[in-house]
Amino acid sequence: MIGILINNNGKTLFTALPKETEKLEKQLAGIGLNVPMQEVNLSNHNDIGYELEIYAQSQIDMEIASRIILHDNIRQLNDLMLYISQGDADKMYDKICESHAETIADLYNELTTPPEIETTDKLVIRTTMNYNANFYEPADCIVEKVSAVMRKAFYMYKVLGMTQNEISSKLSIPQQTISYWISKIAEILK
Secondary structure: OEEEEEEEOOEEEEEEEOOOHHHHHHHHHHOOOOOOHHHOEOOOOOOOOOEEEEEEOOHHHHHHHOOOOOOOEHHHHHHHHHHHHOOOHHHHHHHHHHOOOOOHHHHHHHHHOOOOOOOOOOOOOOOOOOOOHHHOOOOOOOOOOOOHHHHHHHHHHHOOOOOHHHHHHHHOOOHHHHHHHHHHHHHHHO
């Protein structure tokens, strides 16, 4: 929890972050800061004329406070603190210490961006084998992506017993296309 002390034209606010956005906006308006939270910079170098102090209470708070730069704002800090408060404090602290982010905006983006997933050309299927591995000989196969319309056509053909002409007229697809996909799907299901 980070403490914020703001003096604006003789009115003082001391509050702790994180805080619900609406409550924080009301508190800022209560001391005369009727501007969007993005305009309330976390430095005293501002055009509005308020003075601001930050109080870090724990190691994680000090780590975050050390990354605040001239143009970071109270909205960014509150969003970061809200995100951190929803996770495991020890894991968040480790992630923050390992981070190379120099600002709280960069830190927030780094923490909230999901990791990239490596893609390979392999398809890995993990399953229990029903047969002894010595007797298993894999066969080559090609898996083609089947559109939802073609699955519907196959369903109409196999389950509903419709002819290819009926399916072609009902789905407005050329009969050649339907014949091709029905045979492909039937091969895959063998």
